[in-house]
Amino acid sequence: MAGNKKIGRKDLVKLLEKWSQGFTVFAPSRENGEVLMREWDGKDSGFLEWYRNSTQPPKDVVLPPMEKMFAFHKEKDGYRIEEPPPQQQQRRRLLFGIRPCDARALTIVDLPFKEGYEDPYYLARRQGTLLVGLSCTRPYDSCFCTSVGGGPSDASGVDVLLTGTGDGYLAEAATPAGGELLDSAGLEDASPADEAGAAEAKKAALAGITRKIDSEGLKDRLLSCFEDREFWEKAAAKCLSCGVCTFFCPTCYCFDINDEMVGEQGARFKSWDSCAFSVYTQMPVENPRLEKWRRVRQKVCHKFEFYPMNFGVMGCVGCGRCIRLCPVNWDITRVLESLPPAAES
Amino acid sequence: MADIDIEQKLRQEARGLLEQGKVDRILGYEAGSLKFTTTPLVTADKDDTERLVVNPFVVNNLSAFLTGMEGKTGIVAKGCDSRSIVSLMQDRKVARENLVILGIPCPGLIDVRKVEVLLGKERDELEDISREGDKVTVTAAGKKTELPLAKVLFDNCLACDMPTPEEYDVLLGEPQSPVADPAASRAGIEELEAMSPEQRWEFWKGEFSRCTRCYACRNACPACFCQRCFVEETDPQWVLPVPRWQDNLIFQLIRTIHVAGRCTDCGNCERACPAHIPLRSLSKKMYDMVDELFHYRAGMDRNPEPLLTAYEASEAED
Numbered sequence: 001m002a003g004n005k006k007i008g009r010k011d012l013v014k015l016l017e018k019w020s021q022g023f024t025v026f027a028p029s030r031e032n033g034e035v036l037m038r039e040w041d042g043k044d045s046g047f048l049e050w051y052r053n054s055t056q057p058p059k060d061v062v063l064p065p066m067e068k069m070f071a072f073h074k075e076k077d078g079y080r081i082e083e084p085p086p087q088q089q090q091r092r093r094l095l096f097g098i099r100p101c102d103a104r105a106l107t108i109v110d111l112p113f114k115e116g117y118e119d120p121y122y123l124a125r126r127q128g129t130l131l132v133g134l135s136c137t138r139p140y141d142s143c144f145c146t147s148v149g150g151g152p153s154d155a156s157g158v159d160v161l162l163t164g165t166g167d168g169y170l171a172e173a174a175t176p177a178g179g180e181l182l183d184s185a186g187l188e189d190a191s192p193a194d195e196a197g198a199a200e201a202k203k204a205a206l207a208g209i210t211r212k213i214d215s216e217g218l219k220d221r222l223l224s225c226f227e228d229r230e231f232w233e234k235a236a237a238k239c240l241s242c243g244v245c246t247f248f249c250p251t252c253y254c255f256d257i258n259d260e261m262v263g264e265q266g267a268r269f270k271s272w273d274s275c276a277f278s279v280y281t282q283m284p285v286e287n288p289r290l291e292k293w294r295r296v297r298q299k300v301c302h303k304f305e306f307y308p309m310n311f312g313v314m315g316c317v318g319c320g321r322c323i324r325l326c327p328v329n330w331d332i333t334r335v336l337e338s339l340p341p342a343a344e345s
Numbered sequence: 346m347a348d349i350d351i352e353q354k355l356r357q358e359a360r361g362l363l364e365q366g367k368v369d370r371i372l373g374y375e376a377g378s379l380k381f382t383t384t385p386l387v388t389a390d391k392d393d394t395e396r397l398v399v400n401p402f403v404v405n406n407l408s409a410f411l412t413g414m415e416g417k418t419g420i421v422a423k424g425c426d427s428r429s430i431v432s433l434m435q436d437r438k439v440a441r442e443n444l445v446i447l448g449i450p451c452p453g454l455i456d457v458r459k460v461e462v463l464l465g466k467e468r469d470e471l472e473d474i475s476r477e478g479d480k481v482t483v484t485a486a487g488k489k490t491e492l493p494l495a496k497v498l499f500d501n502c503l504a505c506d507m508p509t510p511e512e513y514d515v516l517l518g519e520p521q522s523p524v525a526d527p528a529a530s531r532a533g534i535e536e537l538e539a540m541s542p543e544q545r546w547e548f549w550k551g552e553f554s555r556c557t558r559c560y561a562c563r564n565a566c567p568a569c570f571c572q573r574c575f576v577e578e579t580d581p582q583w584v585l586p587v588p589r590w591q592d593n594l595i596f597q598l599i600r601t602i603h604v605a606g607r608c609t610d611c612g613n614c615e616r617a618c619p620a621h622i623p624l625r626s627l628s629k630k631m632y633d634m635v636d637e638l639f640h641y642r643a644g645m646d647r648n649p650e651p652l653l654t655a656y657e658a659s660e661a662e663d
Contacts, residue, residue, distance in 0.1 A: 031555070065557050066589060238410070256586060274559070325619040328384055331377075
């Protein structure tokens with residue numbers, strides 16, 4: 001892998017144009033007050049002026065809110081599945097400007113979709129997507145990435161990390177694919193001044209993360225208060241049981257499968273689901289999580305106890321969306337802070 | 346009376362209610378974990394009442410939590426919230442004797458998103474927002490900007506029919522008559538009314554394409570008290586639980602019709618929507634139609650039968 005490169009601020013549009021020849025380029029876009037990762041309009045890089053992070057995490061690019069898995073139709077002796085939609089997407093995608101937390105989140109979502117079970121729908125999109133990340137410069141007051149293993153310029157989930165240097169960006173390749181992307185872009189090598197500028201910016205962003213939690217031993221604390229109904233009832237009291245924190249979470253991946261029949265013609269859909277909904281666990285004769293506190297407990301334990309147990313990593317990247325967007329300001333960091341200490345084993 | 350005095354009085358009242366065993370819990374507001382936010386405080390602990398706050402950011406309609414709560418609740422209620430409580434009483438979802446209503450007169454709530462747009466800054470970049478009379482002073486980057494209150498109140502507050510609760514046990518503070526701007530409150534709806542049906546269809550198609558079916562609107566709505574929502578029925582399946590814009594739109598239209606005569610225009614649905622879909626353009630339109638056709642405004646009066654359970658021969662049939 002060659003050394004770091006430099007991208008001049010005014011050269012960025014040319015670079016995006018160049019990448020657009022080989023990829024469908026996604027970039028931050030503002031629609032009705034929401035910031036979304038959408039196909040780049042090909043015009044300018046004006047989004048850099050206002051972009052902090054997207055309202056909806058970019059996971060929707062690889063795990064869309066809904067997708068048609070296949071169509072089927074009714075025949076005399078049963079149902080016949082029609083050709084499934086092509087699994088290999090036609091063009092590779094490049095996500096420009098994904099934040100380090102959201103890129104890292106995709107590596108966390110990858111785990112259930114490729115370990116043990118391989119989800120062809122997810123993997124086709126994921127494997128055809130390159131992530132050009134952008135170090136944070138203005139973290140939100142709700143961000144807490146540094147408490148859960150990440151950071152505003154963490155490169156662990158991206159292919160390329162860009163960090164502002166004042167007059168442009170320092171481009172660091174984090175994967176071989178990212179290295180190839182940079183090598184083929186015909187960019188100048190970064191100077192020591194660019195390196196120094198980027199290091200300064202990284203330091204400043206790190207200082208901008210003010211929300212902190214002690215994530216040491218969280219798994220054990222959760223394990224010992226699993227049966228503490230009083231704690232969970234209190235923690236859950238103000239939750240509305242809506243899907244905001246899960247649907248807008250970059251690591252939540254639960255989905256539901258539904259069939260739709262119109263006459264003889266049917267289709268099977270996969271769509272996001274949420275453990276906050278009581279119907280999520282509705283069984284024919286019972287519902288193990290009918291009470292709200294059980295659902296809240298599940299959500300917290302899944303991220304901070306079960307995920308570490310199953311995959312060795314927390315199911316949270318500290319992007320803070322669940323705190324920013326919650327209609328009642330149910331704050332996961334407050335709940336984690338209020339956990340009783342782990343019982344002596 | 347200033348917010349701070351109301352707050353002190355509220356804390357005393359709430360503590361007293363818990364100490365005397367008059368309620369099992371207090372349902373109020375405490376400071377949120379982010380600037381210019383509050384969060385519901387649900388507590389049975391008298392010491393927690395010290396955390397109760399009253400300020401221009403007490404945006405949640407807490408009556409949405411009442412359905413399903415057992416025992417007695419001391420609830421902090423603004424005018425619009427008290428109307429929702431009355432409506433829940435009419436529908437027999439809440440018994441008056443199980444409530445102690447701590448009424449707070451409301452001079453309107455500040456919509457931080459409007460402040461963000463006017464200042465060109467995001468919430469966490471603002472240092473202070475303070476309300477005095479009909480002016481709001483915002484401090485950002487050390488600079489103070491004065492804004493007329495009417496420019497930063499929530500749209501629904503600008504057409505508030507009941508700033509001071511009329512159904513209460515204790516009223517904290519003097520009655521309020523906030524800044525009103527009914528035209529501004531309806532501006533979004535009027536834009537839609539001026540469109541052709543095709544344009545309106547396109548508008549809502551765009552809006553509901555962003556809906557993820559998180560159901561924050563429904564769960565934040567006190568009038569949405571069904572134990573099982575029609576969207577969760579599987580036999581028959583009225584709408585797919587898949588966030589296709591058509592299904593999303595149908596969900597919201599049916600929800601709007603289901604709460605007709607119960608919706609008090611509290612604005613909780615629109616505030617809860619993480620996708621910023623202008624849901625109040627549907628609910629307020631319905632509210633006005635109910636008023637026009639049936640001369641009925643939900644929760645203004647506890648005596649009449651709920652709108653949808655009563656019928657008069659003189660009512661319009663079309």
